[in-house]
Amino acid sequence: MQWIEISIVCERVATDEVTTLFDDYTDNGIIEEDVEDQPNLIKLTMYADPSLDMDMIKADLEKRLTEDNIKIISIDTDILDESTWLNSWQQYIEPTEILPNIVIKPAWQEYDNADNKTIIEIDSDISFGTGSHETTRTCAELLKVYSEYMNLDKVTCLDIGTGTGILLLVAAHLGIKKLVGIDIEEYAANQAKINCENNQIRAEIICGDLDTDFNEIAQLIVANLTVDPLKILLPQIGRKLDDQGILIISGIIDDRYDEIMPYIKKDWHIIEERVAGSWHTFALKKR
The missing domain is CATH 3.40.50.150 (Vaccinia Virus protein VP39)
Structure with missing residues (x-):
């Protein structure tokens, strides 16, 4: 299976609005990345079903972003195969101590539990929480x-x-x-x-x-x-x-x-x- 990858770099304050627009095209979650040396910017990436028209999605997003007066720095598209898609987002997910002594561990990551903390293991093929x-x-x-x-x-x-x-x-x-x-x-x-x-x-x-x-x-x-x-x-x-x-x-x-x-x-x-x-x-x- 393949996936359409769409990445938007925008002002951080527009995160909620952009991710809301993304929701119309994906059930697969959204990756949020910092932009190096640009603390006010964020890169948001979604993955949509390839049965959709990539150019149509991009054009629609650009139109709606303009209508909502959301300034974007860039919008890029690509087609990824399944293995590349998995690697593209799983690499960003690390074990997280969500509360003192309670660690959320992605199933695909190793964790050295030397301090004997409580481990909650999360597996997620299509949801990034x-x-x-x-x-x-x-x-x-x-x-x-x-x-x-x-x-x-x-x-x-x-x-x-x-x-x-x-x-x-x-x-x-x-x-x-x-x-x-x-x-x-x-x-x-x-x-x-x-x-x-x-x-x-x-x-x-x-x-x-x-x-x-x-x-x-x-x-x-x-x-x-x-x-x-x-x-x-x-x-x-x-x-x-x-x-x-x-x-x-x-x-x-x-x-x-x-x-x-x-x-x-x-x-x-x-x-x-x-x-x-x-x-x-x-x-x-x-x-």
């Missing part, structure tokens, strides 16, 4: 903080947009017994199931819609998404969260901070906010 992103780390940090105040035998932890299931696996190692992950993408739900099984963690993984396919009440919900889905999902999440429960949200970049705040303040109390790089993560309670 492996714990290194600022939003994943800060969500894990807040999971740890607020789970310590709960009776973990009676807590349901719901991970919305679970992806590779990393945050569910972290929650399990924090002592939470009932774990549920939901994702609208079948490939992501399947990947989360595989990773839970490989780490011998019992979790319910749902491929479906939050509003109709999760019919319980959770005491702890985490939603590491982006601004657009959060704007849609926040009212639904309120109906799925216990009145005394905690919601952790992330995926909010500096440039869209003011845009999401009215949606948060309408129905939620902000308990805590953490900032890592350009990203904001919140712990919220219902009003």
